[in-house]
Amino acid sequence: MEYFVQQLINGITLGSIYGLIAIGYTMVYGIIGMINFAHGDIFMVGAFLALIAFLVLVALGVSSVPLALFIVLLVSMGLTALYGWTVERVAYRPLRQSFRLAPLISAIGMSIVLQNYVQVAQGARVKPLPPLIGGGYTLFADNAFAVRLSNIQIMVVVTTFVLMAGFSWLVANTRLGRNMRACEQDLKMAALVGIDVDRTISLTFVIGAALAAVAGLMFLLYYGVIDFFIGFLAGVKAFTAAVLGGIGSLPGAMLGGLLIGLIETMWSAYFSIEYKDVAAFSILIIVLIFLPSGILGRPEVEKV
Amino acid sequence: MPRDSEPINEPHAKATLPRLPGRIGWGPVKDAAIAALVAFGLFVLMIGIRTDQGPTGALVISTRFGTLAALVAGVFTGSLLRSLLWHQLAAWFGRSLSAPARAVTATIAPFASSALLAFALLVPVLFYSNRYYLDLAILIVTYTMLGFGLNIVVGLAGLLDLGYVAFYAVGAYSYALIAQDFGVSFWICLPLAGILAAFAGFLLGFPVLRLRGDYLAIVTLGFGEIIRLILLNWQDLTGGPNGVAAPNPTFFGRPFTAADNGFAATFGLHYSPTHRVVFLYYLILALALLTNWVTLRLRRLPLGRAWEALREDEIACKALGINTTTTKLTAFAMGAMFGGFAGAFFATRQGFISPESFTFTESAFVLAIVVLGGMGSQLGVAVAAAVMLGAFELFREFEQYRMLVFGAAMVVVMIYRPRGLVSRRTPSVLLHRHGAASDTPAQAPP
Numbered sequence: 001m002e003y004f005v006q007q008l009i010n011g012i013t014l015g016s017i018y019g020l021i022a023i024g025y026t027m028v029y030g031i032i033g034m035i036n037f038a039h040g041d042i043f044m045v046g047a048f049l050a051l052i053a054f055l056v057l058v059a060l061g062v063s064s065v066p067l068a069l070f071i072v073l074l075v076s077m078g079l080t081a082l083y084g085w086t087v088e089r090v091a092y093r094p095l096r097q098s099f100r101l102a103p104l105i106s107a108i109g110m111s112i113v114l115q116n117y118v119q120v121a122q123g124a125r126v127k128p129l130p131p132l133i134g135g136g137y138t139l140f141a142d143n144a145f146a147v148r149l150s151n152i153q154i155m156v157v158v159t160t161f162v163l164m165a166g167f168s169w170l171v172a173n174t175r176l177g178r179n180m181r182a183c184e185q186d187l188k189m190a191a192l193v194g195i196d197v198d199r200t201i202s203l204t205f206v207i208g209a210a211l212a213a214v215a216g217l218m219f220l221l222y223y224g225v226i227d228f229f230i231g232f233l234a235g236v237k238a239f240t241a242a243v244l245g246g247i248g249s250l251p252g253a254m255l256g257g258l259l260i261g262l263i264e265t266m267w268s269a270y271f272s273i274e275y276k277d278v279a280a281f282s283i284l285i286i287v288l289i290f291l292p293s294g295i296l297g298r299p300e301v302e303k304v
Numbered sequence: 305m306p307r308d309s310e311p312i313n314e315p316h317a318k319a320t321l322p323r324l325p326g327r328i329g330w331g332p333v334k335d336a337a338i339a340a341l342v343a344f345g346l347f348v349l350m351i352g353i354r355t356d357q358g359p360t361g362a363l364v365i366s367t368r369f370g371t372l373a374a375l376v377a378g379v380f381t382g383s384l385l386r387s388l389l390w391h392q393l394a395a396w397f398g399r400s401l402s403a404p405a406r407a408v409t410a411t412i413a414p415f416a417s418s419a420l421l422a423f424a425l426l427v428p429v430l431f432y433s434n435r436y437y438l439d440l441a442i443l444i445v446t447y448t449m450l451g452f453g454l455n456i457v458v459g460l461a462g463l464l465d466l467g468y469v470a471f472y473a474v475g476a477y478s479y480a481l482i483a484q485d486f487g488v489s490f491w492i493c494l495p496l497a498g499i500l501a502a503f504a505g506f507l508l509g510f511p512v513l514r515l516r517g518d519y520l521a522i523v524t525l526g527f528g529e530i531i532r533l534i535l536l537n538w539q540d541l542t543g544g545p546n547g548v549a550a551p552n553p554t555f556f557g558r559p560f561t562a563a564d565n566g567f568a569a570t571f572g573l574h575y576s577p578t579h580r581v582v583f584l585y586y587l588i589l590a591l592a593l594l595t596n597w598v599t600l601r602l603r604r605l606p607l608g609r610a611w612e613a614l615r616e617d618e619i620a621c622k623a624l625g626i627n628t629t630t631t632k633l634t635a636f637a638m639g640a641m642f643g644g645f646a647g648a649f650f651a652t653r654q655g656f657i658s659p660e661s662f663t664f665t666e667s668a669f670v671l672a673i674v675v676l677g678g679m680g681s682q683l684g685v686a687v688a689a690a691v692m693l694g695a696f697e698l699f700r701e702f703e704q705y706r707m708l709v710f711g712a713a714m715v716v717v718m719i720y721r722p723r724g725l726v727s728r729r730t731p732s733v734l735l736h737r738h739g740a741a742s743d744t745p746a747q748a749p750p
Contacts, residue, residue, distance in 0.1 A: 035518045045350075052349045055365045075349075082345045094719045101464050102718045104518050105675055108466070109714025112668060116708035121350045127363060232664065236529075239522060274537040281526035281533075288519055289511045 002145040007269045008262070013153045013222065015261020016160035020215035021238035022245070022253035023167065024084075024208030030184045030248035031204055032096075037107035038087055040235015041114035042209050045083050046216030047226045048118055050076035051127055065132055076217055077210040084209025085202055087114075093198065111231075118228040126227040129220060156218045163214060164254055167207070171250065176203060184248065233277060237264070240284040246297020255295060332387035340380035347375050417683050424589055428582040438581045442588055442653065444693045446646060449592040451673040451685035453642030456599055458671070459680035460608065461635035462615025463513075464521040466667055467528025470508075471501040471640040473535060473662035475647025477542060480550035480657055490553055494648050501644020502637040504531075509636035513629055528667055535659040547658025550651035555583060588649050595642045596682050602638070611635050612680075665707070672710050676717055678724020688724075 021043050028036045053075040057068045091110045095103045136150030171177035179200045182190040191197045219234070220226055241260040245252025260280065267279040287294070352372040358364035424445070431437035450472065457465045475497040483493050512523045535542045542548060552559065555567045560580035562568065567583075568575035602608040610631045614621050621628055651657050669692075677688030696706055717724065 035522060049349050051363075052353050052355060052365070055355060055363055056349070056353060059365055079345060079349060082342065086342060086346060091715045091719075095722075098718070098722055100517055101458075101462065102722050104464060104521060105671070106715045106718040108668060108671070109711045109718065112707055112711030113715065116704070116711060118350065120704050120708060122355055125357065127355060128357075128361070130362065236522070236526065243519075272537075275533065278530050278533045281530050284526050285512065285523050288515055288523055292515070292519070 002140070002142045002147050003269070005139070006145070006147045007265050009147070009149055009153060011262035011265035012258060013156050013261070014265060015241075015258035016157050017215045017218050017222070017257075018234070018238045018241045018260050019254040019257025020160055020163065020211050020218070021234060022241040022257045023164075023250065024212050025239050025242040026245070026247050026249065026253040027180070027204050027208055029242070031180065031201060032092075032103075032187070034092070034103045035107065035239065036092075036205075036208075037104065037235075038091075038110040038114055039208065039212060040231035040233075040238065041111045041118075042080060042084055042087070042231070043212040043216050043219075043234055043238075044226070044228065044231030045114060045118060046076050046080040046209070046213030047220045047230065048122060048127075048216075048228075049079050049213065050217040050220050051129060051226060052122075054129070069132070073214065073217060076213045080213035080216070081206040081210040083114075084205040084212075088202055088205040093201075111235075115228055115231065122228070124228060126225050128225045131224055132221060152221055156222060159214065159218065160254075163211060164250075167211070168250055170207075176200070180204060236284070237280050240280055240287070243284065244287050244291075244294055246294025248298070249294070249296045252294055252296035332384055335387055336380050336383040339383040340376050343379035344372075344376050347372050351375060420683070420686060421593075428585055432578065432582070435578065435581065438578070438585060440693065440697055442581070442585050444690050445585070445588045445592050446650060446653075447670065447673060447693060448686045448689040449588060449595055449646045449649075450643060450670045451677065451689050452592060452595040452599060452682065453639045453646065454670050454674050455639075455677075455680065455682065455685050456602075456611075456642070457635050457639035458674050459678075459685075460599075460603065460615065461611040461632060462517070463632060463635065464517060464671075465524045465636070465639065466521050466664070466671065467508075467524035467526070467531070468639070468643055468670055469662045469664070469667040470524075470528040470531040471505055471643030472647040472650065472666070473531055473659075474501045474504045474640075475644030476550070476651040476657045476661075477535065477548070477647075478644065479648035479651045480548045481541070483551045484548060490551075490648070490652055491556070494645060497648035498641040498644040501647065502641035504644075505637040505640025506633065509633045513632040513636065525664065525667075528662075528664060532659050532662050535662070542659075545658060545660075547656055547660075549656050550654065552655055553580065553584060553587070553652045584649075584653050588646075588653075591645050591649060595645075598638075598642075599682060607631070607634060615680075669710070672714050675714055676724060681724060684724050 021039065024039045024042070025036060028034065028039070050072050053072045054068060057071060062068045062071070087110055091106045092103055095106055131152075133150075133152045133155060136148055136153070139147045139149055141147070171180060179190070179195045180203075182193070182195055183197055183200050187197055190200075215234075216226075219230070237260055238257065241256035242253050243256070244259055245254070245256025260283070263283060264276050264280055268276045271279075352367060352369055354366050354368055355363045356366065424441075427441045428438065431441070450468070453471075454465060454468045457463050457468070478497040478500045479490070479493045482488055482496060483490065488496075508524070508527050512520060512527075515523060536544055538544070554560070555570075558565060558567045558570050560567050560577070560583065562575040566575065567573075567579055573579070603612070610621070610626050613624070613626065614628060614631055618628060621631075650661070654661075673688045673692055674685055676692065677684030677686070692710065699706060
């Protein structure tokens with residue numbers, strides 16, 4: 001029982017990170033109907049930017065951890081958002097009128113570019129970071145097993161839910177959110193009623209990338225080690241989360257993220273750790289076949 | 305980013321006055337400054353700061369502001385030159401390249417494939433003493449074959465398969481395991497490997513082919529990774545990360561050794577290790593030509609036409625009564641089968657295979673060959689494979705940059721020449737002289 005609770009806590013933490021990345025997939029898919037294959041690599045870039053920003057702050061002599069984390073968060077969100085914007089502007093926008101597979105192929109190219117760019121710029125070795133946020137609480141202890149809830153886990157989950165709440169508010173109540181929802185329903189019609197579609201799409205990428213940067217920072221703090229390849233697996237799993245929750249749906253992305261995190265953790269804990277990625281990929285395939293519109297999504301009607 | 309690169313037909317293009325010739329003003333400088341600012345933001349931490357593991361294991365940083373400044377300056381000048389010269393360059397290229405180049409292409413095209421074939425046949429004669437070139441040629445033809453196989457799926461049927469390497473892996477492991485455990489010869493294993501790979505394609509395709517294009521891509525990616533992870537973790541069968549040994553090729557039972565029953569002794573030749581390499585080269589060339597021939601013939605069959613119709617418009621296909629599921633399934637299985645053949649060849653050439661050879665990067669590389677060559681064009685795929693692998697060898701010292709360049713090339717090709725760098729994608733059969741997919745009503749180049 002204790003073991004199960006511990007896995008539940010770990011799974012929710014991991015799922016929060018996936019959920020944050022999944023929002024980027026789900027929003028972009030909702031609006032322009034393409035899988036932003038490079039989004040996982042944007043997450044990876046965010047993690048690297050956070051790491052570098054942190055090291056720079058340490059070199060500059062900033063010793064207060066909360067202050068440093070706050071600056072790192074802002075810097076990595078801002079710069080990663082710039083990456084998101086650039087990727088959209090360079091690789092996707094010219095292809096709006098192109099044939100069906102063109103944006104996806106371009107996105108795969110962009111994903112390769114980002115991965116190898118980081119590898120060239122920062123080296124292929126893993127980058128370790130000593131734990132910054134220690135401590136935690138022992139919830140309850142059996143004689144054999146103690147259930148721990150660490151501060152970092154609390155931080156990850158709380159940050160995720162605060163961001164989710166803020167973002168849902170933004171989509172529901174602001175002008176930008178209304179524009180985004182309009183674009184999601186019908187791009188052409190939205191343009192006709194005077195919405196700057198290009199700007200809305202750009203901002204969608206910017207927000208998605210900023211959230212992915214937060215996820216990158218959380219990943220860095222939680223695992224303490226990153227490399228240039230983390231974006232691939234995290235990206236596929238977050239995409240699975242977005243599909244599982246129903247692509248295009250924000251609460252769906254979060255729900256899907258949590259479910260994928262839990263499934264992955266439970267699978268590793270009770271079945272086999274070697275096959276945990278196989279579990280994630282299998283879920284993706286099974287969901288797409290039997291539940292293509294996800295848990296909270298609307299069924300998609302293909303129009304001529 | 306210069307604003308004039310935006311397509312004019314965007315429904316919401318802002319009303320801007322056409323720029324008068326001769327009066328350029330500060331616009332381009334402003335655009336270039338913005339581009340440089342964006343570049344600075346992108347590169348300041350990633351390029352300007354370098355992290356390395358110090359002597360204690362903790363990360364230490366060093367600065368590279370020189371490189372950063374050079375990159376930002378490069379972006380500024382590039383952007384400025386582009387907005388100043390783009391129109392002139394485009395006009396000049398359009399004028400000087402379009403008509404004569406098309407005429408030249410039209411005259412060369414019928415001979416290009418024959419010339420390429422003749423050269424391919426003569427490679428072992430020309431480079432007999434140069435093992436390095438022979439190995440490179442084998443590599444190029446192997447990837448050409450993979451490209452041909454993937455071209456059936458991506459180029460003809462329009463299904464984006466990101467897990468093609470799975471079928472390559474299935475073929476390779478089928479050969480290695482069957483030949484190892486049952487002592488069967490290559491020529492029996494080869495069709496078996498193809499059948500098993502096609503079966504894998506069938507197994508995957510059956511449930512997932514109802515999915516939309518980009519969902520399908522992600523599912524095939526997942527399938528490719530599942531196969532790799534199974535190969536990695538099913539230690540009893542596949543040896544896990546240690547891989548399996550695959551038997552060396554024999555000339556219809558005669559091994560390429562100096563022994564009495566060897567190939568050299570049988571034909572009264574002096575033993576040379578090059579015999580094996582030349583045999584391997586002709587083997588893969590024959591396989592690639594077989595793939596090419598089958599593809600070209602299939603394109604003339606109703607099935608091949610259905611593939612191309614499917615690529616152009618799936619809903620119209622359904623309306624015409626084409627069973628899209630079986631049509632997709634045959635394309636998938638056919639592509640997988642050729643991938644399996646190539647895999648069996650890969651195994652016998654390497655003599656040893658491990659899951660490392662079958663990563664997603666490999667799938668992406670084959671896809672890049674097909675995309676750059678021009679989806680659907682056989683000649684384009686062959687040229688693209690030769691150019692890409694040739695460039696790999698040429699720029700060996702810039703090894704770490706090459707995938708970066710090829711990723712960027714995929715993006716650039718999609719933007720400027722979405723039908724491919726080398727060739728253009730044209731339907732094999734056109735009803736009217738002006739088809740939807742091409743402006744030059746010509747037969748597809750072979």
